[in-house]
Amino acid sequence: MEKAGGAAGRQDGAGSGKAEPQPRSVRVVLMALMITMLLAMLDNMIVGPAMPTIVGDLGGMEHLSWVVTAYTLATAASTPIWGKLGDMYGRKGSFLTAIVIFLAGSVLSGMAQDMGQLIGFRAIQGLGAGGLMVGVMAIIGDLVPPRDRGKYMGMMTGVMAIAMIGGPLVGGSITDHLGWRWAFYINLPLGAVALAMVTTVLHLPKKKAEGRIDYLGAALLTIGISALVLVTTWGGSEYAWGSAVIMELIGIGVASLVGFLFVQKKAAEPILPLHIFANRNFSLMAVIGFITGFVMFGAMLFLPLYQQSVQGASATNSGLLLLPMLLSMMAVSMVAGRFTTATGKYRMFPIIGTILMVTGFFLLAQMDTETSRLTSGLYMAVLGAGMGFLMQITMLVAQNSVEMKDMGVASSSATLFRTLGSSFGVAIMGALFNHRVQDVMAERAGSLGGKVTESSAQLDAASLKELPVAISDAYQHAVSAGTHSAFLLGAAISVVALLASFFVKEIPLRGSAAAEKPAGGEPAGDRPAGDQPAGNAEGDSARAAGKTVAEHV
Template sequence: MAGTSKAAEVKPEAKDGPQPRSVRVVLFALMIAMLLAMLDNMIVNTAMPTIVGELGGLEHLSWVVTAYTLATAASTPIWGKIGDMYGRKGAFLTSIVVFLVGSALSGMAQDMGQLIGFRAIQGLGAGGLMVGVMAIIGDLIPPRERGKYQGMMAGIMALAMIGGPLVGGTITDHLGWRWTFYINLPLGAVALAMVTAVLHLPKKRGRGRIDYLGTALLTVGIVSIVLVTTWGGSQYEWGSAIIMELIFLGVASIVGFLFWETKAAEPVVPLHIFRSRNFSVMSVIGFMTGFVMFGAMLFLPLYQQSVQSASATNSGLLLMPMLLAMMAVSLIAGRVTTSTGKYKIFPIVGGALMTVGLYLLSTMDVSTSRLTTGIYMAVLGAGMGFLMQITMLVAQNSVELKDMGVGSSTTTLFRTLGSSFGVAIMGALFTNRVNDEMASRLGKAAGALPTATLNAEGLKKLPVPVQEAYKYAVSSGVHGGFLLGAGIALVVFVAAFFVKEVALRGAGTPAPAAPQDKDKAEPEAKEAKEANEAEDKVAVETA
């Protein structure tokens, strides 16, 4: 291939055999990068009370998280497109550097305004970490073999969710809150060095220009949507002027973006990827799965602390039945997919188990034991395990290699937006149910209680009747939130039946042509095969 070094023309070992040791080294580095992206918020959330105590600015507290989330969501599709146009390795290394710069600056922040700004820089880098990991794996490993690595990804997620609060609390207590950001530097440096030394992909020359107008419209649309879901019902009433303005701005920007993408020479999100039924269905399933998963992660610790009297640390450990079930099932599903090439059954079973698990969780009340809760969580975790990585695998299998970056970033973006909607909508429903239940049990006195900050320790300081009222209120709120989640999971179950089981590609196998392009199928298949074979000439060398 022109412009490709001799090293880049060395093919990896047989695709159906064990991956070379150097590929495993690259995967280890990618897992570190994924851990950075997922662990950060978990660690920082634990340190927030200490940060506010030192820097002040309690009224801006939510922006520490919001700035990071907005930057991550807005930059995700952009990183994917840059990787497709100019090379995945360079884009990925740049995102790591941006993330580390943001981490270092956040650790040095002297006031809340600086911290918010530096967290936005950190979020810009984080947007490229997850997309880079998924797209590089998509380049290195054929879909048929990719399933076996799903357990690794699920394991990283479980490690971040379980270990984040523990690590964050320990670092804050013994080293200070600034080290919750500095801890990213050595981990990121290891990932940076390993990826630089070991990963070699064919270099790409930029084709055309970056779609600046499409990028701007998409960014405004995403920021508006995330702000609506973050502010609506909390800082501002849903019917307030600012929320209505944000909704109008978000809708107008997305409509303008969709129109422009049909005209752009090099669209940031090429709409033709949605011609694939599987890609479109997996985008919907990813959105709904994000909605359910992050909503559950919000309510379960709250229920365990308020109703089951668990400490903040223990409530994180009590999530282990869900996280371990998710990891184990994801690993099994991945192995089966690799050995058989079959996958349609997994989203169907996953949707069914998620629906059942969320319904069971909605039945919890003040007398539900931790063991029973653990069993219900395991059912939910098993359902998510069938879905978490299969959605990305099938989505990547549905696009050509030249669109691997935007395919991965679009799937990630849908899941991110789903999590934002899930936390906002389920959170609003929960809050309303809690307030109504408290008012019905305590009358006007309920309005004077800081129910949003009550935990196991805070409850013990209140009179017994108030404690009981709050526990019943939380149980009622959880019931409504998880019942809504069960309805959303049912949509996943139904949508899964529309997945078409297309054979997972091995090395050099082209992506399937879109149904409406059958007349072009043969030449496009030949072109895709040639491109695939060229990109499969990947050199992955040991340092």
């Protein structure tokens, strides 16, 4: 069992399974994990408002999208590798390495002298970011048994919501008063605190893997993921969907992933063990997590756009526009986590969450140019509640479906599917939105409307005031129609997650030996073999000790 400052794991006697934690040390570890999660989520939110200033200083407007794309690519491609490294060589070492790489990338990005350097340094930063969230979730999975894990993952969802709300506001303020370079340097004090806390308080046993890292599998997976992310990033914007470049990327991506699956069957230490997908609950959580990422980031892109363009809200307060959705998500996630801890029940949450998600998107699709901010806020709250039920449960059930030795790859896989879902969601919903906006503008404003949206289908409130009234009115109707189509797609995609949620099985979340009934309501022997977490003596002992840790936090 891992220890938090000697806290979480001196076991008494030969395998007694009891731990003598030091509550303060455990709390410090969890605080460090929350700070690290904040780093992982806050970065892009802070950098976004600084982008116009960065371009004005460094130039290279034509390469602007790569500042985000390089970060996203490196994060997505490295996520599964970080998870496997933690499983093979120890969680603490890989986690600290990821923090150091992230901070080094932040320093270098702040020192960049041209756009090319910034893009390269952002890739380094993304490489470290890939290990931050995976490390946080996997360490929680090690320290806290599944029965108690819900409330801590609910806290992490709260941190994510805080980052989404405060990130744009902080980023704008930092850029205005300190300069854009501090949008990267701000990571240093937070990262230094997290690094010091993790180094001094978290004491995990070192591991020595018998096999070697699957380099061929890692390379194929990196190529495959990178190709797919580039397809979703470039398709319909940089290149037409049917262009040779997009078709080649699709071919490379598919071929690489097929080769990756073949290699994983033969590898001694596969990057992504395929046997974990034999567990029904794990596979269902991968599907639901993908769809949650798909629709969530699409909503976060188009809701501020709708409120700025149609309802006339200020772009400066873009973070506050999402407040109803994010506060609802945070509150529901924390309540659901505590309920799961108290009762051990979780199957209802994916069902309730997906029902609310479908309902929320359907309501948002009804918004038009006359919809009030109060009404749209209520619709967002419904959607946020649905996501609150899903954000932590997908990770919790995924982790509960594997052995302790696969905790890292389970965490990284759940994170990866959500990341890929967000890439696909932004691309597909964005393409549908842009196409609809351009069609409506052409209908309502003729050739002049086509020129307005020729370069971009997105105009802010300030830009709209400079247009003729007829064009401005046409654009508001066009954005309303575009969001209608995008949100209807979100509702339709969410139905797939709803159907998947009905097949989730309520496999009891394991806690301490004392907390569980020896021959509980569902004897282990009666559980379906395919859905039962494959426990072992080491894993059960770790979870038992983790129960004691959770009780003192």
